[in-house]
Amino acid sequence: MDKLSAEQRHMNMAAIHSKNTNPEMVVRRGLWKKGFRYRLNHRRLPGHPDLVLRKYRTCIFVNGCFWHGHEVQLPLAPAESGEWIVENSKCCKIPKTNQTFWVEKIRRNQLRDREQQRRLAAMGWHCITVWECELTPKRREETLESLAYTLNSIFLQDHTQPTRYAQLEEEDGRLGMAAEREAFP
Template identity: 60%
Template sequence: MDTLSKQQRHNNMASIKGKNTKPEMIVRRYLWHSGFRYRVNNPRLPGHPDIVLRKYRTCIFVNGCFWHGHEGCRHYVVPKTNTDFWVRKIMRNKERDKETQQQLARMGWHCITVWECELKKDRREQTLASLAFTLNHIYLKDRSILYQVPEEETGMCIAAEPEGEY
């Protein structure tokens, strides 16, 4: 049984933000101060990712553990009232997240999910450092693919080498 009236419950649920949440702001502040430039909630991409880094072709989703059903997390507890509704709702959210990430991957985008619990004070620095490392790795990996010399052409002269005899 719910301890709040319908109007109180409605007001509580209506006050929950979907954008500019505290975990999202923590990630955005860290990325900006680390020199990463991004866009927020890009409407042209499926799922409107929380953070989009075009240079890295990467989308970052900052997910709340409850709303996105973070398995094994102490912050994900199914409410004792209206349980069937909440289980269905969270399952739909998880399915939608999966479909969105698959669409983005088919479009050539990398997807990173940062969970709310990973941004708690005891784990925050490690999580954010890991995020920066991953972004730099993606950038270097993509650049090495773009500028990699195919194996069969390794015997060819490079512009800085002296010309051979013809």
């Protein structure tokens, strides 16, 4: 049973925005302090990622646990009784009021998220999702450190290539170094 009236609930839901949310601002400030530079809500990329780091060819989505169904098991259809049997997670609980609407909405959001990330990957972009529950005060610093580590790993993976050294064989069969003066006539 909802503790708010329909009008109060409508006002609450209408006040929720998709840009500049508190979790997004935490990630933005944390990355900026660590020296990462990014663009916001890039319109030319599928899904308009919250943060785009072109140097790292990485898109970051900062998702609210409720709106994107973090770790929620959604059934494909209601049970025979007509009720939806939903396995809620610690951070996301599907409302009992108007449950059909919410299950379908969150399922659509999850499918849309997967499709957008698939399209970005096909374009050569890396995708990282940061969940709202990972930004609680207890977990915030660990999450931001992990994010910075992941971004640096992506950069190194994409921008380092195996170095090839010309190996010169000396007269006695040992390998000489290319920088040695004897190696060059």
